Amino acid sequence: MPDLLLELFSEEIPARMQAQAADALKKLVTDALVERGLLYEGAKAFVTPRRLALAVHGLPGRQADQREEKKGPRVGAPEQAVAGFLKAAGLASLDQATIQSDPKKGDFYVAVVEKPGRATTEVVAEIVPDIIRKFPWPKSMRWGSGTLRWVRPLHSIVATFGAEGDEPEVVHFSVDGIEASNVTRGHRFMAAEPFTVKRLDDWMAKLEAAKVVADRDRRKEIILNDAKDLALAAGLELVEDEGLLDEVCGLVEWPVVLMGSFEARFLDIPDEVIRATIRANQKCFVLKDPKTGRLANRFILISNLVASDGGKAIVAGNERVIRARLSDAKFFWDTDRLNGLASRMPKFQSITFHEKLGSQAERIERIVRLAKELAPKVGAPVALAEEAALVAKADLLTEVVGEFPELQGLMGRYYAQGENLPPEVAAACEEHYKPQGPNDRVPIAPVSVAVALADKIDTLVGFWAIDEKPTGSKDPYALRRAALGVIRIVLENGIRLKLAGRAVERHCLALLIQLKGAEFTKLGNEVFSSKVQELLSAEERSSLALRMVDADKSSTEQMLLGQMDKIVSDLLAFFADRLKVYLRDRGARHDLVDAVFALEGQDDLLLVVRRVEALAAFLATEDGKNLLAGYRRAVNILRIEEKKDGRAFAGPTVAALLKEPAEEHLAAAIDDVKARVSKAVAAEDFEAAMTALSDLRQPVDAFFDAVTVNDVDPALRENRLKLLDEIRAATRGIADFDRIEG
């Protein structure tokens, strides 16, 4: 079976786009082939800075012939119908149609359309130009006087088709004047002359001879192995960096790994800053000295040339640039430390955090207030939490972070340490950003926890207040990550925090007042409702009063409280949603999370999770399964009867109407279980609550065995329906059993 080889040769393709482009080319071409009935055995895409290529292996030489029958109108149908049929089938007259008989419908016309399969080369020539024109580059461009768009100017196209051993034919097509051929070029500097290629193996071999490693993975392998070898020979370790490796393998067609060095005096700079400098600007790897665990004054560079002097000039050139870059970094690091973190704070007033959420200074002020309030709940000294929250963002204004934003937090820690701030404060500078993702470490130091929670909750409340919530795949402010961060900090540290509690409500209200500030203009000396009094200090109340128009005081206040309630409860629903995702990843049942959140006032994530765990354990027992079955039976009967009567049946039952021993027994059990459940829940002992609930199973089963609910006596029936409702009520102390699935 023949193979197809395609190569699109262009000016340098951005490294970050290469891997995706290779995947896209493979998918687009193979999909188009399959769609046209051309199945293949295998396909592999290749990409280098200057070429995007695809080999499709085991294609048929041509499409299968197709025969299609098109049914027409019956014989003798009106002229119009016949004309329509002839047109649709592409026939000149009825002579070209055949007549078929059907026992029911009688005789009718049939057009047989024969479609001979086309040569694969013809199909390829048709689909490839279209794919090139519509190729999904993230950014594409025009050049010269042409109109074709490609990622950078496209120079030539190789397209060959043929079976092993045969001389393959060139698939002829052209795109904006570029004719497909069998001619390509090698390395820009080491083998510039054009040459012809046949099939994949020939193409690979000739490219290799022309100093091009076409396979991206092989280039990565070469770079990684050579880099490790060079490091080893120098008694050092390569600091591996997958992202950098991905990038540099897209910058070379023939990787040549070299080692350079820089002055040891630069090792005064923190390792992370050295690494960021060398990585971001020069795309070089750094090396570690295994004896000290710190960086060595060496680096690994990947060049694209086997130089005539063995690479001396290349290394020297790179060393010069790295020296200059490290001089800059050292200058930044030194000047940053001349001025304390605190001295940077005033500048935050003129820096906008978000157009609608005010300046960074306002945001820091909010975080400080919230961190102070949360501190006692997480076991942090209030004064330390305050100090930490105040300087935690200060490194954003340092030169090093300005240059390397990815070092935010870490630099704060270094600078705080340098200033001899308390170690808890220094740690919080770095750790309050954590966890950055599902795999990142969660802070455990109480001061870090207080600031981390305050930072994330402020972000969430703020964006909820201005209605910038994540939608679908869009989450530009990483709010899902912030919520997950709160969840993980709370659960992994075992922190009791009411997410719809006073601290969050207060934060939300204060923020709303800040947002609406401009809307309240006139002075008023007002008395506020108890809710506002509870949440805001006297000072804040008077500042609120200052902004309120007299006449509107109470409605303004109501509006604010209403908005606060809505934001806090919406946010809680969002937390519930994220918690489900979090627990699902850990194998927990999302329906149980729903069942617990369906109860009123479930805003303490730690308790929710404990309750879910206890419930899951209970439902796995015999008692649990049976009780759930009994519950469902009760609820089904209730639902039917309530619908029938058009009314709800709610307890309590009338003791005098409890005729049968089984119902008497059940009523007593319910009272007992309810009391024990509520006591256990109050004591947060969910295992005990489940044990209590399990005692309901036997009486429920016995009740259904012995008692007919729909008694002929309406009074008895009503009382028994109320008893069923009592079963429902008893379970509500634990969860909403309606939400349990399975």
Added chain:
Amino acid sequence: MIDQSLPAHMRPDRSFQALLLTLQRFWADQGCVVLQPYDMEVGAGTFHPATTLRALGPKHWKAAYVQPSRRPKDGRYGENPNRLQHYYQFQVILKPSPENLQELYLQSLAAIGVDLKLHDVRFVEDDWESPTLGAWGLGWECWCDGMEVSQFTYFQQVAGFECAPVSGELTYGLERLAMYVQGVENVYDLNFNGREGAEKTTYGDVFLQAEQEYSRHNFEAADTAMLFEQFRMAEAACHKYLAFGDKGETHEMALPAYDQCIKASHVFNLLDARGVISVTERQSYILRVRELAKACGAAWLKTAGGGAAA
């Protein structure tokens, strides 16, 4: 390869001015019009009307010129070996961009002494955008042994208009290139005239005092009240000249109007260096300059140079 017949002081690896002359010669041989710098303060060679305006419209155009470029914020009082508030760019524009533009560029590097068998030259993605000019293009920064020595751009849009045909633009950072080929670590140590001993003039001899004085000016002394006024005046003048030259289908004063756009842009850069423009205001100033650039671009397209039927 460097022309071996050149006298020592004219070798591009020995003298800053010889580097410049070599590039001019190279691009003259490619058919470029070799222009002199534009006689106004600009932030980059792109601002020269020979690039900004000539990139618009259907007419073919090839030009090369050196352009002193002013970046008030980059002043370092002559104390940083790499940063300058005034430096030279060598600018080449070829419209439409020729098929072999990359090869031409590499040949020009060889001409100034970069041996392509010895040095690692790479084209690394770097998309170019000028918010004040309403312009963008795709291309690369060109690396020589890890150092960025040029910017290479295919213009896609200028002054808000699609470029057709597309211009290829090359910008060489002359000081950097000279430091590289001369093997010098400090820009002020560059040999400017290629002479040795008492005859030698360095880059520092020519520009160190200027860097010190202009740094003082840019950061400490520039009269901000006057500059704010100048910005307003330039903006108003630009609008005025645009209106004056507007004859419906044609335009008669695109170039003088564009001068005012350049002026406004430089005044804005000075104000920015003085730190008197807040983050939010900054955006609005950039937009105001862009509006001028767009209007000038639109006017240019109605002139003969812009390809309008006379």
